Amino acid sequence: MSAQQKHRGAEAARPYGSPYHVPVLCQAVVEGLVTDPAGCYVDATIGGGGHAAALLNALAPQGRVIGIDRDPEALEAVRHRLGDAIAAGRLLLVQGNFADLETILNRLGVEQIDGVLLDLGVSSHQLDEALRGFSFQAAGPLDMRMDPTSPGPTAAQLLERWSAHELAEVLRRYGEERRAHKLARAICQARPITTTTELAEVVRRVVPAREATKTLARVFQALRIAVNDELQALERVLVAATRRVRPGGRLVVLSYHSLEDRRVKRFLRYGNLAGEPVRDFYGRLLRPWRPLTRRAIRPSDDEVEANPRARSARLRIAERIAEAVSETS
Template identity: 50%
Template sequence: MAAPEYHVPVLLEESVGLLDIDPRGTYADLTFGGGGHSRRILAALGPEGRLYAFDQDSDTRANCPDDTRFHYVESNFRFLRGALRLRGVGQVDGILADLGVSSHHFDALERGFSFRGEAPLDMRMNQRGRLTAADVVNGYTNAELTRVLRDWGELETPWKIANCIERARTAEPVRTTAQLVEAVRPCTPRKEEAKFLTKLFQALRIEVNGEMEALKMALEQSLKVLRPGGRLVVISYHSLEDRLVKNFMRSGNFEGRIEKDFFGRSQTPFETLTRKAVVPSGEELERNPRSRSARLRAAVKREMPAGEADTPRKR
């Protein structure tokens, strides 16, 4: 029997197409994973092109192509600019990020990303990281748990869920995914159990991996790393990510606030290429149901006055 595919790349042709690849250019894939997007980029590059692929999960190293133009960076993409500078790269022609959790992580039950089955409450993308989902569930105060569930899971009654977890962990530590599912059962809506648990596990995963802060850092660094005319292409999977990406591409900040110069002209660092988010086709949804929540946005970096590109923007 063939081994299961590490990850099926989502919106592959659409995302790589929006990069408008220069065969001689330099590109960054911030979420290497199974390497699907990276291989498609390499196919469009010529002999002089280069691709730097980031991933904090050492498991992905096994997916690296044997190609001298390919450079693997075992790092969280929050360190984008520094990692590239260490490798002698000042600017790139395009950046691609597919923010979704890979199929490998969901299918590898021992990693604790899925609420189906029983596994340790881990959820670390980087296995060298200290904080696990079990640490959050058992060590956070009721108020801290409520914040995580509200902000990262967008759950309707986060305080009730936090109370359920607190009652369960008082009896014994909640160490497995099955124990967590059982702990929140009194708060779980019967008709929307899967949706509820998906949001719960999403909230814990985002907290464990610092995903929102990492995304903000990578987006801010993209302004310094992209050359003028360079393209930023991002695939997101939930409203929290999509809102940050949309606002940043629209305005250069995360609030979506358009800044203007003395003459009232908009000072936006990007020109958006996608008026609305691009979503998977019916054919792709049939082929890969896990792509159903994907939203693709793209923008091109404008020419900016000297010095302005290095000025930090307000969050």
């Protein structure tokens, strides 16, 4: 890729960014997702509406987008931003969990769709809004729920409920944290912990100062994943997309850490959550998706410079195969 192409990639996101969120790899997402300009696409994590706005601009007037998000604040931002598209019937918003994709489509009377976009990150608004409790860099209540109106437990409530062993398992499994047991014991000894700053202070007492920031990122990631059941939701939506995306349609996934990316890569390669190849009598690999990205697409240096939160993004694109039979390999 030339320097000029990289610059164009970074510039492509600018018109679609907003104070709520700046979409990542916007041009690559739209180019990878749209196969029929008159089709129906699902933006299953609509966030601030940046990708959806770019997608609507790429579609024909009869093309439409179904936007899903758990966060009512995100949906309100999109209503304000894309009200004309909503009024024209080109954009339909649904508050919900993308794990329930099939239930949502059934409720809307939609049988098949032309593509699904999953942007698995946390929005800039969620990170910057201290009251949401997603970031150790802002003082606020230790909440972390994607839907703050849901009855589900907050991060603070889970920290109070878990044993040291259970907490260590969460930190190890979802944060890949090598000091999981040491951190879990310190956190449990310091309970009750109700704010982001209280949790951050405990972590900083346990780890060397030079490692504090990366450790805090892993701890907060682990808690957020657990609070929102994120990996299980991802697995459910991958299976649902397989049932609902038409042959020739696309699945586009933006992930931001290795736990997500490994699951996506494995599912697209083998067509199952176990990550085990299934072959027919002739040795041909049976799978419902054909990966179109041999390696994950990464943001250019220009885009990362303009939007540092894009640094960890990995984009994978796959096409639905009609007969779920691939080449011998």
